[in-house]
Amino acid sequence: MPDPSPTIRERRIAIELRRLREQTGLTLDQAAERLRWSRATLGRVETAVRRIKPAELQRLLNVYKVDGRHRDDLVELARDARERGWxxxxxxxxxxxxxxxxxxxxxxxxxxxxxxxxxxxxxxTEDYAREVIRAGLMQLASDSQVEQRVEVRLNxxxxxxxxxxxxxxxxxxxxxxxxxxxxxxxxxxxxxxxxxxxxxxxxxxxxxxxxxxxxxxxxxxxxxxxxxxxxxxxxxxxxxxxxxxxxxxxxxxxxxxxxxxxxxxxxxxxxxxxxxxxxxxxxxxxxxxxxxx
Structure with missing residues (x-):
């Protein structure tokens, strides 16, 4: 089952889309009307509750008159937005x-x-990280939990x-x-x-x-x-x-x-x-x- 929680990239896209709408001077209702979306749908996009599809993003960027490098950056970010890190x-x-x-x-x-x-x-270093994690962050954790956190730090x-x-x-x-x-x-x-x-x-x-x-x-x-x-x-x-x-x-x-x-x-x-x-x-x-x- 896919993870429903938004990634950091999806949150960043949502924040930028809201900023672009406000910069354009459109209210949520006005932008939704131009897109022929419901107000709730656009609101969910702007809060990263709903994942935006590539075609939808293109329509939004057209409405907000975004082009050039800025547009390319957003499209590229959206393309990889659901990619999960290590x-x-x-x-x-x-x-x-x-x-x-x-x-x-x-x-x-x-x-x-x-x-x-x-x-x-x-x-x-690995040994320094282990000492810091054990003493400062995970005093009550098991050895395996400490080692897992060390592994994360080294990665x-x-x-x-x-x-x-x-x-x-x-x-x-x-x-x-x-x-x-x-x-x-x-x-x-x-x-x-x-x-x-x-x-x-x-x-x-x-x-x-x-x-x-x-x-x-x-x-x-x-x-x-x-x-x-x-x-x-x-x-x-x-x-x-x-x-x-x-x-x-x-x-x-x-x-x-x-x-x-x-x-x-x-x-x-x-x-x-x-x-x-x-x-x-x-x-x-x-x-x-x-x-x-």
Whole structure:
């Protein structure tokens, strides 16, 4: 039996169709009359309750006078709208907010993030991810549930190396995050090495925000900004909480987070100096490990 719930792409199409109608100056009744649809039918399309067919989409775009690149983007998005991502097989066990984020991340062109607590999931090693998930997210879960969540996290990382084009990732990582001992020295050495390795990819930028930066605009905590390839899809801010997530969609609020990120980039170490610090941290853990023998 097909899954009746709308995908992220279908929701995005519905939101854009409503915006286009309002931009055209048509009420729901007026647009429905021109289409010879019922008001309820168009309302269900605009809320992603009813899946729109290709021919119907073309008629809507004609009524709203949409052409050129914008039209092509919408038609292409609609063509693949019911495609389910790899994470769909985990939806019975994933929190709805997390599944929604994964879908948005998979569609994003770029992701800018500030990590104040733990290394971003796209950059975590398997062992580091396991420690974070077990300790911070799933303390009462079984080992098999923890391992399944680790598998999901590792699968997400294909966006950086296997997708064409790859996700453009820019992370500013607080020095406190890097010095937080998660899983012991061995796990941290491997995590530092992973960060150095990933920073060498052309689509990945990693900067370290050092202690000496003092108070800064990101003191309220971790956040991410997702940018999408479609011109009609606005950027989305994402703030993760313990059992929920906050999506920031108002353009003014997203812009505020973008400006905070720009400030953090300016206050962080440069790319070369950040890589040098990561290597030094790895060497410190190696030395301490030898001293403890």
């Amino acid at each position: 994470w769909h097989r985990y939806t019975d066990t994933l929190p709805a907010a997390y599944a929604t984020y994964i879908a948005l991340e998979a569609d994003a062109r770029s992701l800018h993030c500030y990590d104040a607590l733990v290394v971003h999931g796209l950059l975590q 997400r990382q294909a966006l950086l190396t296997e997708r064409d084009p790859p996700l453009q990732l820019w992370c500013v990582i607080d020095e406190n995050t890097l010095r937080r001992m998660i899983g012991g020295a061995r796990v941290m050495r491997a995590q530092y090495a992973r960060l150095v390795e990933m920073a060498e990819l052309p689509n990945v930028t990693i900067q370290v925000l050092p202690h000496r930066a003092g108070a800064h605009p990101g003191v309220e905590g971790t956040f991410a900004i997702l940018e999408f390839p479609e011109r009609f899809m606005p950027d989305v801010g994402y703030i993760e909480a313990l059992n929920a997530a906050l999506y920031v969609e108002d353009p003014a609020h997203v812009d505020a987070y973008s400006r905070v990120f720009d400030h953090l980039v300016a206050e962080a170490l440069g790319i070369v100096d950040s890589a040098t610090m990561l290597r030094r941290l790895a060497e410190e853990e190696t030395k301490e490990g030898l001293d403890d023998r």
